[in-house]
Amino acid sequence: MDSAANTRAIDSLLNYETVKYFNNEEYEARRYDRQMQDWEDAATRSQVSLSWLNLGQQVIIALGVTAMMWRAANGVVDGSMTIGDLVLVNAFLIQLYMPLNFLGVVYREIRQALADIERMFDLLAVNREIADAPNATALAAGAVEIRFCEVDFSYESNRQILQRIDFSIPAGRTLAIVGESGSGKSTLARLLYRFYDVSGGRILLNGIDLRDLTQASLRAAIGIVPQDTVLFNDTIYYNIQYGKPEANREQVIAAAAAAQLSGFIDLLPDGYETRVGERGLKLSGGEKQRVAIARALLKNPPVLIFDEATSALDSKTEKAIETSLDNAARGRTTLVIAHRLSTIMNADEILVMDAGRIVERGSHTTLLDAAGLYAQMWALQQLEESGDAAASLVTEG
Numbered sequence: 192m193d194s195a196a197n198t199r200a201i202d203s204l205l206n207y208e209t210v211k212y213f214n215n216e217e218y219e220a221r222r223y224d225r226q227m228q229d230w231e232d233a234a235t236r237s238q239v240s241l242s243w244l245n246l247g248q249q250v251i252i253a254l255g256v257t258a259m260m261w262r263a264a265n266g267v268v269d270g271s272m273t274i275g276d277l278v279l280v281n282a283f284l285i286q287l288y289m290p291l292n293f294l295g296v297v298y299r300e301i302r303q304a305l306a307d308i309e310r311m312f313d314l315l316a317v318n319r320e321i322a323d324a325p326n327a328t329a330l331a332a333g334a335v336e337i338r339f340c341e342v343d344f345s346y347e348s349n350r351q352i353l354q355r356i357d358f359s360i361p362a363g364r365t366l367a368i369v370g371e372s373g374s375g376k377s378t379l380a381r382l383l384y385r386f387y388d389v390s391g392g393r394i395l396l397n398g399i400d401l402r403d404l405t406q407a408s409l410r411a412a413i414g415i416v417p418q419d420t421v422l423f424n425d426t427i428y429y430n431i432q433y434g435k436p437e438a439n440r441e442q443v444i445a446a447a448a449a450a451q452l453s454g455f456i457d458l459l460p461d462g463y464e465t466r467v468g469e470r471g472l473k474l475s476g477g478e479k480q481r482v483a484i485a486r487a488l489l490k491n492p493p494v495l496i497f498d499e500a501t502s503a504l505d506s507k508t509e510k511a512i513e514t515s516l517d518n519a520a521r522g523r524t525t526l527v528i529a530h531r532l533s534t535i536m537n538a539d540e541i542l543v544m545d546a547g548r549i550v551e552r553g554s555h556t557t558l559l560d561a562a563g564l565y566a567q568m569w570a571l572q573q574l575e576e577s578g579d580a581a582a583s584l585v586t587e588g
């Protein structure tokens with residue numbers, strides 16, 4: 192009950208913005224109160240049972256002591272025992288029942304300890320979902336070629352997420368993935384990081400199955416800018432340096448510059464030492480995203496994954512950052528997931544995903560010529576952009 196109440200409190204405190212958006216302080220307080228009420232009931236029950244235990248113990252001890260003293264007194268009366276014997280019996284009994292008194296408290300502590308131990312063993316019994324194979328090898332340094340061979344995947348057995356995904360990214364090339372929300376794009380990145388194992392098919396890196404590589408070497412080779420960035424409650428400097436803790440100050444500053452962050456940091460009174468707040472709350476969405484880009488660039492891995500890396504940026508900053516991203520991608524195997532198609536026009540190959548399948552593939556121009564889903568998406572986005580441009584002309588005019 193105690194830990195359940197704590198979990199609830201932490202959850203509502205972490206999400207305090209959501210609580211406030213919906214004006215639900217009362218609701219959260221009531222929920223916590225209910226949990227505390229349960230805890231209170233349990234604590235009272237435990238205290239009551241302990242009191243009964245103590246009471247019973249005291250009664251038994253008192254009866255026993257009385258009976259023994261009475262017998263000893265009788266012995267003195269009929270002359271079979273001396274006064275000294277009576278004092279002896281009394282002294283023995285005192286020595287015996289003092290420690291007996293503690294038994295109740297000790298019993299309760301043992302029960303509490305057993306409950307804790309049980310939880311600890313439950314935790315130890317949880318198997319790691321992903322473990323290194325016994326003969327796992329390290330991924331060799333240098334360029335990496337990625338192949339997905341007929342990959343099937345589901346998070347839960349009753350819902351297939353990816354179906355027969357088959358593609359390869361030659362070393363140093365860029366592959367882009369587009370598709371509607373929920374089609375499984377981020378899942379591909381998670382599989383590549385081996386947060387989950389595939390349900391069918393294989394993922395090969397330089398011809399070696401992912402499952403035969405050590406996770407440490409695999410993850411060292413991949414840099415990712417995730418879809419939602421979460422930062423540590425520390426300084427901007429710390430958060431950028433996190434990509435490569437041994438990096439020196441020049442390298443961190445260069446990475447920040449490449450991610451178009453230096454202008455923003457120069458404006459801050461505390462500069463790089465500005466604290467970002469819990470989960471990066473004090474930074475805007477675009478600033479957080481650029482911190483994530485900076486630390487991926489700092490890590491400097493042979494494989495880069497950008498999962499909607501610029502989705503929170505305005506078009507001008509996006510244009511500015513595109514050059515650094517293109518530079519970063521040069522010579523690296525890169526997987527770009529994007530919604531805005533104009534950012535991935537230059538990719539070597541584009542995959543269009545729909546409901547966990549690849550429905551179209553090819554370069555930008557071949558996909559446009561095919562006049563399929565991609566061409567539709569492209570036309571729609573062009574329309575929106577020209578609409579925006581027209582709207583801005585109208586407001587400016």
Ligand SMILES: Nc1ncnc2c1ncn2[C@@H]1O[C@H](COP(=O)(O)OP(=O)(O)OP(=O)(O)O)[C@@H](O)[C@H]1O
Pocket residue numbers: 346347352370371372373374375376377378379418
């Ligand atoms: N941990 C998980 N457990 C169960 N299902 C999950 C889990 N993560 C994602 N899913 C489901 O898998 C599907 C694919 O998710 P994924 O994050 O790959 O989508 P996406 O293509 O990246 O979408 P978006 O463009 O919105 O980011 C979704 O329908 C989602 O509900």
Ligand SMILES: [Mg+2]
Pocket residue numbers: 376377378418498
């Ligand atoms: Mg996604």
